Structure formats: structure tokens, C-alpha cells
Amino acid sequence: MLSIEKLNISVGDKKILEDFNLKIGKGEVHAIMGPNGSGKSTLSYVLAGKDGYEVDGKIIFKNENIIGLPADARAQKGIFLAFQYPIEIPGVFMNNFLKTSLNAVKKAKGQKEVDVVEFLSLVKQHAKKLGIKDEQLGRALNVGFSGGEKKRNEVLQMSLLEPDLAILDETDSGLDIDALKIVADGVNALRSPNRSFLIITHYQRLLDYIKPDFVHVMVNGSIVKTGCSKLAQELDKIGYKEFQKAI
Amino acid sequence: MNTITDIKELSELRAISSNLFNKYGFPTKKDEDWKKSTLNNFLENNKKLEIYKDNNETIYDKAFENFNHNKIITVNGLVQKIEFVGKDKDKLIITTINEYYKKNNKHLSKLFSNKKNPLVVANNALATSGFYLEIKDNLDLPIIIYHQFNSKIDQMQLHQKNYIYINKNSKAVLFEKFINENIKTFISINTNIDVEKNSHIKNYILNSHNTENCIFRFKKVNIAASANYESFIFSNITKTIRDEVEINLNESLAKCYLYYTQFLKNDEDHEIKVKINHLAENTQSNQFSKSIIDGTAKGIYQGKIFVDQIAQKTNGYQLIKSVLLSDQCTFHSKPELEIYADDVKCSHGSSSTSLNKDELFYLMARGIPEKQAKRLIVQGFLSEVIEKISDDVFKNYFISKTEEMLK
Numbered sequence A: 001m002l003s004i005e006k007l008n009i010s011v012g013d014k015k016i017l018e019d020f021n022l023k024i025g026k027g028e029v030h031a032i033m034g035p036n037g038s039g040k041s042t043l044s045y046v047l048a049g050k051d052g053y054e055v056d057g058k059i060i061f062k063n064e065n066i067i068g069l070p071a072d073a074r075a076q077k078g079i080f081l082a083f084q085y086p087i088e089i090p091g092v093f094m095n096n097f098l099k100t101s102l103n104a105v106k107k108a109k110g111q112k113e114v115d116v117v118e119f120l121s122l123v124k125q126h127a128k129k130l131g132i133k134d135e136q137l138g139r140a141l142n143v144g145f146s147g148g149e150k151k152r153n154e155v156l157q158m159s160l161l162e163p164d165l166a167i168l169d170e171t172d173s174g175l176d177i178d179a180l181k182i183v184a185d186g187v188n189a190l191r192s193p194n195r196s197f198l199i200i201t202h203y204q205r206l207l208d209y210i211k212p213d214f215v216h217v218m219v220n221g222s223i224v225k226t227g228c229s230k231l232a233q234e235l236d237k238i239g240y241k242e243f244q245k246a247i
Numbered sequence B: 001m002n003t004i005t006d007i008k009e010l011s012e013l014r015a016i017s018s019n020l021f022n023k024y025g026f027p028t029k030k031d032e033d034w035k036k037s038t039l040n041n042f043l044e045n046n047k048k049l050e051i052y053k054d055n056n057e058t059i060y061d062k063a064f065e066n067f068n069h070n071k072i073i074t075v076n077g078l079v080q081k082i083e084f085v086g087k088d089k090d091k092l093i094i095t096t097i098n099e100y101y102k103k104n105n106k107h108l109s110k111l112f113s114n115k116k117n118p119l120v121v122a123n124n125a126l127a128t129s130g131f132y133l134e135i136k137d138n139l140d141l142p143i144i145i146y147h148q149f150n151s152k153i154d155q156m157q158l159h160q161k162n163y164i165y166i167n168k169n170s171k172a173v174l175f176e177k178f179i180n181e182n183i184k185t186f187i188s189i190n191t192n193i194d195v196e197k198n199s200h201i202k203n204y205i206l207n208s209h210n211t212e213n214c215i216f217r218f219k220k221v222n223i224a225a226s227a228n229y230e231s232f233i234f235s236n237i238t239k240t241i242r243d244e245v246e247i248n249l250n251e252s253l254a255k256c257y258l259y260y261t262q263f264l265k266n267d268e269d270h271e272i273k274v275k276i277n278h279l280a281e282n283t284q285s286n287q288f289s290k291s292i293i294d295g296t297a298k299g300i301y302q303g304k305i306f307v308d309q310i311a312q313k314t315n316g317y318q319l320i321k322s323v324l325l326s327d328q329c330t331f332h333s334k335p336e337l338e339i340y341a342d343d344v345k346c347s348h349g350s351s352s353t354s355l356n357k358d359e360l361f362y363l364m365a366r367g368i369p370e371k372q373a374k375r376l377i378v379q380g381f382l383s384e385v386i387e388k389i390s391d392d393v394f395k396n397y398f399i400s401k402t403e404e405m406l407k
């Protein structure tokens, strides 16, 4: 599905990722854990196609090097990023935004676009599962949403767009335990042999609900250790200090 | 019939204005209020425009809106057709300004009093046409004034003076639509509006498809106790237009709301000048403007709030925002406050930014193509002002105009 080879990312003089390598197979769930500032969000942005970084190396997604492709093209090819900090856009209304997004992706995939009626029934169905109120769908995008509502809104978009690769950047932070369960259920419902996940998190908590196939520890822009889901539990006890020392 | 004949009192007033106009001439860059104005260039290059006086006109009826309304059609400044509907017929009076002068010369000095603004002085001296409109009571339907200008006035100058009087306890919506052919004309429209006690007037204006004309619109609005004046000006594809308004909040609980949105591209420009005079206690003013500027276009907003020493408990609010889409476009905003009372709440804010890259990335990361994503952001930005329009029919009208404009 995804193969990242010798990826170097910098902004000006600051190197953020160095010789980063990662392979994610079809249907696999990978977790990346690491301390603040290790470059996790930057990795997710670069995978989604954000401008403003010097990028070197290869990002092979479904057998195609996507470096240089703009964000809209990557989303249309099936990459989805759930943002750590979803932005508020005043005046852009949820329903209109979601429908525009869904139809843009459908169009790119050569599928039939949905009309208003189909869209509304689809979005309500997904929103209900995630505990998102209809009233919220009539509001401006993320404007006045609580931290938890913003995160749930990210998962709503993910379930609508049905990506092949979903990257979740700290979708668990800021959620109470009930909201965390709802989000985890939303993610688990999407797990399928054809869909891969990259879950970036700070805490092991989320991984109790979404069982990863692999756990990677990321420090200072590189992966320093890879293991199975047990590694997450270890990390929760010992923290990242040991790995930071090693570097 | 339509032209302004000379009544004795009027000719005296006009002689004064003529003398002043001879002294001032058209405004230049040296004049503080006109420093950044693009009207100067036009007037500089077109000094000898013939004054238009004819009155045989043809009406362009394709511009009519398809919802029910009271129609006033002016062509090249002259009222050519009136169509009032149902009960509204008894609540509206319209005559030529000339007829009005003949009967009511007590207001003349008020209408011709401006001695400072060179283009208003020119209008006082040179006006050849205009109407008097009286709204006597609550109207059922909106009034639409179709201001049509055609090739008959190419390479000329046209000065129109109007007076709109809104009787007490009346509610009305007045929409003005400007329809211009591609002509090179200086059009000056000076409108005095009196809003009497407890009346509410909503004055919406569509500036569109003006690429050659130079248009100067000056409105003076007097607002009485517990009366409201709400205006919204939507500008798109406009070149060399100056919209100027002076508002007098004369009595307690008088309020005004001035809303503007504009989308300027290529080498378009639009200037807005606002002066609000708080002249009594408990008065309120609100200015909210949003502009999208692209290409080499130029936007200007000069807004001044004056608070007289007796105008305690004044509320004056001004927010001017713009988004610049290119490196070569400009937006100037000049807020001014002059306050002589001490118990006053006044605030002004102004910001000019480029398109938010993070917003753009978010939308594109959801598969929305760049062009469409930009359009969504721009539309969202402008809609914050449009949402303030208190008449739902026109709110929706301008929402669809915005969508059309961004296509």
C-alpha cells in the first residue's frame, strides 16, 4: 500500500525527518508513537501533500511515487489525514463542504456523484454512529466545535470518503473515555483487508481499542524501534527517555 | 419636463454652487479626501465632458427581477416608468425633483447645502435630473430602482439629484440596481434620504458590470428618533466607482448598519467613504465590510465616526476585512474616530491578509480541487457579511449573486 524510502524533510535549516523508512501493507494497522516534537505531524502533513517543506526520498503509494502531487490529487487517490488540529473555516458550512468533498473524490474514482437527498441520508447515518448531532451539520466547519467534536468530525469525514490509507494524527488526544470508544468504534468499523491505517498517538490508551499490527517508536525524525502491540504497553510504563538517550 | 427649471430660490443656490465649482474644479490628488481616489485620473483625462440634458429614452427591460416588486425605472438619470403594485400604490409618491422644488422650496437649502465636497458642489451646480420619492407608510413589497445608463450619454457627464423621504412609522426595502452599457461617462448621483421617527429603511445596492464609466454616488441620510437605516452594497466588476455616504444620527435611538462586500479583479477598483455623525444620545452605528481583491485591483475604505459631546452612550462599531489574492492588488483602509463625549463605546478593527494556506490545505486534503477550495473559502469569507442582511429575500438574492460571481 505505502512504502516510504529514505525520506528527508526539512524547513530551511531545520531537519525534521532524516532517512525515514516505513512500509505499510494492505489491510495493516501501524502505530507510530513518540514524544512531542519528534516529527510525527510533519510526516502526516507531507504524506497528505502539504506545501512548504523540502522533501527528498520516495513515497510510493499504490505503486506510484506521489512526491510532488498536490493534496487534492492524493486525497482523490485514497489518502486521508485526520488532523491533529482541525482548522475552523468560518462561512464554509459542514453540509456543503462534506458534499463537495465526497463528490470530488467520487468523481476522481469514476463513481456516480451523490445528489442532495442521497448525501443527507448518508451523512446522517454516519453522523449518528459517531454521536454527531444533525444541528452540527448545519454549522460552519469546526467553528465553535469542542475539541472532541472536532475529532469526531474528522472521523466522520474519514467514514464518508472511505480512503485506502487513513492517517490519524493524535485523534485520541482531548477525548474523554466515552468519546474515545466512539472514535475507536468508528475506526474499527472501517477496518478491512483493503484498507490500511497509520495511527499516530502519544498514549497507549487508544491502542487498547484499536489493535495495531505493528508499533514504531519515533524519536527526532526517525524510527528507532519497531515491535508488536506489546511495545506500546512497555512504552506506557517506561516512557521515551531511554530512546531519546540513545540518540 | 424632467430637467430642473429655474425657480428663483433655486437659481440663487445654484449660482453659489457654480461659483464654488469654478473655484474648486474637479478634485485632485492634493485634496486629502481624494488622495488615493481613482476618480481623479478619470476626471483629469476627461475635463471637457458635455453635460447631458436630453430626455427621450428607451427602457431596457431584460434587467427586471422576476419577483413581485414596485418598479421605478430611470434611464440616463430620468424617471421613465413607474409601476407600483396593489396597496403600495397609495403609499408611494414619486415626482420629478423639479415638480417637488416648485411646491416645497423650504427644503431646497438643505438639499443644496454642501459646500465642501467638490463633486457634490459640482452636482449642486450642474444637476439636470432627479426624482422625489416619498414613502408614506409600511410597504408590502420592495421597491426596485433600475438605474439604466446607455450609449446616448457616451463621453458626457450626468448629474442627478434625488430626494427620498420616509414618513414616520414606515418600513420599506429599497433596492437599487445599476445597469451600465460600456460607455465612458461621468455619472454623479446625489441622494438625500430623510428617515423619520420610528421608520426602518433597508437600502440594498448592486454595483456590477461597470468597466468604463466613472460613477460618484453621494448619499446623505438623516435619521430621526428610533429610526433605522440599513444598507448593503455588493460590488463586482466595477471600475472607478466611489460610494460615499454621510449619516446623521440626529435623535435618540437612531441606528445605522452599513454592510459592504466586494470582489475586485483585473484592474478594477472601488472606493468606499463613510462618515457617521453621532449627534444625539443613545445612537448606534455599525460598519462591516469584507473585500476580496485580486489581479491589480484596488480597494479603498475610509470610515470616520464622529461623536458629538452631547452624544453620550454612543455605540460605534467598525470592522473592515480584506483578503488579497495576488501580490499586485492593494487595499487601503483608513479608520478615523473623533470623539467629544465621554460615555461612549467605539471600536474599529481592520485586517488585510492573504488567503489562509492552512484552510486551503484542509479543503484540498479532502479531495476538493484547488480552484473550488479557494472559491469555498472566499464565499465563506463574504457570507459573514451577507448573513447580516435582515431581509431574507435579499439575503438569498445576494447569496446567489455571490455564487454566480464566483463561478
Ligand SMILES: Nc1ncnc2c1ncn2[C@@H]1O[C@H](COP(=O)(O)OP(=O)(O)O)[C@@H](O)[C@H]1O
Residues within 6 Å of the ligand: A011, A014, A016, A034, A035, A036, A037, A038, A039, A040, A041, A042, A043
Ligand atoms: N514549518 C516548520 N518550520 C520550522 N520548524 C518546524 C515546522 N514544522 C514543524 N517544525 C518543527 O519540527 C519538529 C517536529 O514537529 P511536529 O512534526 O509537529 O512534531 P510532533 O507532531 O511529533 O509533535 C518540531 O521541533 C517543530 O518545531
Ligand SMILES: [Mg+2]
Residues within 6 Å of the ligand: A040, A041, A042, A084, A170
Ligand atoms: Mg503532532
